[in-house]
Amino acid sequence: MKRIAVLISNKGTGSNLEAIVKAIKSKTIKNAHIVVVVSNKSDALGIQFAKKNKIPTEILDLKEFTKNGQSRGEYDKTLAKLIKDKYNPDLIVLAGWMLIFSNDFIKYFPERIINLHPGLLPEGSAKFVKLRDGTKIEVIRGLYTNDAVKYAIDHNFPFTGSTVHFVTEKVDAGKVILRSEVKILSTDTVESLYRRIKIEEHKILPKAIKLFCENKI
Ligand code: GRF
Numbered sequence: 001m002k003r004i005a006v007l008i009s010n011k012g013t014g015s016n017l018e019a020i021v022k023a024i025k026s027k028t029i030k031n032a033h034i035v036v037v038v039s040n041k042s043d044a045l046g047i048q049f050a051k052k053n054k055i056p057t058e059i060l061d062l063k064e065f066t067k068n069g070q071s072r073g074e075y076d077k078t079l080a081k082l083i084k085d086k087y088n089p090d091l092i093v094l095a096g097w098m099l100i101f102s103n104d105f106i107k108y109f110p111e112r113i114i115n116l117h118p119g120l121l122p123e124g125s126a127k128f129v130k131l132r133d134g135t136k137i138e139v140i141r142g143l144y145t146n147d148a149v150k151y152a153i154d155h156n157f158p159f160t161g162s163t164v165h166f167v168t169e170k171v172d173a174g175k176v177i178l179r180s181e182v183k184i185l186s187t188d189t190v191e192s193l194y195r196r197i198k199i200e201e202h203k204i205l206p207k208a209i210k211l212f213c214e215n216k217i
Pocket of ligand 1: 012013
């Protein structure tokens with residue numbers, strides 16, 4: 001059994017956490033269970049969902065933590081140690097986690113942290129990503145979800161999509177596991193486009209976890 005920790009924030013809806021839970025319950029992912037759901041905010045919707053589903057939860061509020069003079073690096077280290085010592089996960093899934101981790105966190109889980117990115121990412125730190133039909137589009141890094149979707153519309157991208165990739169110190173530049181392209185329609189708003197991206201996210205994130213758990217990555 002692979003042990004999974006899912007990290008979320010209060011900026012999302014927890015829908016990707018739900019998609020993972022569903023894939024485990026339906027045995028699409030056979031050999032894994034979620035050992036903890038972690039958030040930096042107690043009002044994250046995914047925390048309520050986790051509690052309803054009897055999954056252990058942990059909250060470590062960054063603002064609370066740093067108000068007594070502790071650094072962001074110390075936050076990353078404390079969170080990493082809490083997760084590692086108490087839950088010892090095989091895989092960390094960032095499913096709407098909004099804080100960028102430093103090496104103080106990453107070094108505790110080498111090649112065991114994956115992230116869901118609301119855009120198409122290439123391998124490494126290239127500035128362009130090649131689509132299935134050969135078109136090259138600019139890479140969107142470091143933007144929050146709605147901003148990333150808006151950027152793709154505002155810059156007339158033909159496609160955007162979603163990527164599951166490994167987390168490294170270089171933001172949004174780790175090895176790509178799965179990518180799904182979504183065509184942008186001339187009638188699209190951020191809401192309509194994001195809705196279609198989410199449908200893809202709910203497929204590729206559980207699929208990437210399944211691959212990891214079957215040692216196929
Ligand atoms: C996802 O759209 C993902 O791309 C981004 O955060 C969002 C979380 O969505 N990193 P949800 O909370 O799972 O609905």
